[in-house]
Ligand code: ADP
């Protein structure tokens with residue numbers, strides 16, 4: 001037989017364990033970027049600037065104007081399970097931040113050749129620069145100590161990760177081309193720029209080698225969600241959207257807002273933005289239900305554009321089912337999905353009636 005000869009059980013070395021775990025959280029540059037954007041938002045950033053080289057594989061850079069990281073916290077920044085957000089297990093019940101496990105930056109440092117951080121808090125006169133690899137501080141320049149070094153910098157945090165997956169060849173092989181990886185990263189930025197662009201947070205995203213900015217939403221309190229959609233996805237689609245008014249009769253205390261395309265909108269690809277409690281997530285069941293609803297009203301081959309901003313009581317949502325926190329499940333899932341679809345159907349019917357009415361006048 002092909003059975004391997006019996007060998008003794010050994011405990012894997014810690015760096016191997018950590019690298020395996022990191023690969024489960026960070027599959028590709030877009031995952032790393034999502035974690036970094038969420039950290040910036042957790043830090044109260046109002047402007048988030050992103051640059052990628054080779055789809056983020058060569059370089060992934062996020063600059064924010066948030067709270068910054070204090071000098072004393074820098075040694076722990078990339079250590080696994082080190083977080084400023086969660087203190088006790090029971091805190092998990094009511095987390096309002098995106099992060100809580102302290103695994104994202106650690107993971108990125110385990111799968112990148114080098115990670116540089118420059119950060120300045122509001123109370124500090126100067127910024128500090130630190131470099132990381134495999135969860136710990138390493139010298140910024142060879143021969144120096146690994147202590148963070150004072151430097152010039154504005155308030156906020158500037159993180160650069162280089163050569164992603166250089167030490168995980170299997171992962172690297174599974175990746176798509178640099179331009180496909182860039183498209184996936186831009187997709188994440190686009191979705192956050194819609195959801196937060198209407199809440200005063202600005203975003204920009206570009207390729208490091210290019211002078212052209214691919215996405216730019218200003219940091220302004222006068223930007224509406226619809227403005228942000230227009231800037232990111234184009235005014236063609238934003239003109240064809242129907243606003244979903246907030247639920248006021250949900251049996252489950254759920255709140256829903258959003259914009260969904262009218263039956264006149266036809267695109268070759270569906271676009272589905274789902275935010276649950278301000279977190280970009282996927283709910284395959286909800287996605288399927290929404291697409292099925294449109295399949296009934298759109299001609300074959302036409303696809304909708306849907307943005308749902310859903311709020312569910314925090315204690316009823318489990319964001320932990322998936323290591324990347326991407327897929328979520330919530331209590332009363334079937335009923336809530338049905339409620340959402342009814343609401344969407346009503347909005348579509350109403351828009352259609354208004355339209356017919358307007359045309360016959
Ligand atoms: P988590 O977000 O789960 O706490 P991370 O590994 O993403 O874990 O980040 C670890 C810690 O580093 C955070 O708890 C936070 O204190 C700090 N941090 C990370 N990114 C930023 C940022 N952009 N601005 C300020 N602090 C940050």
Ligand code: MG
Pocket residue numbers: 035038039098099100104105
């Ligand atoms: Mg985080």
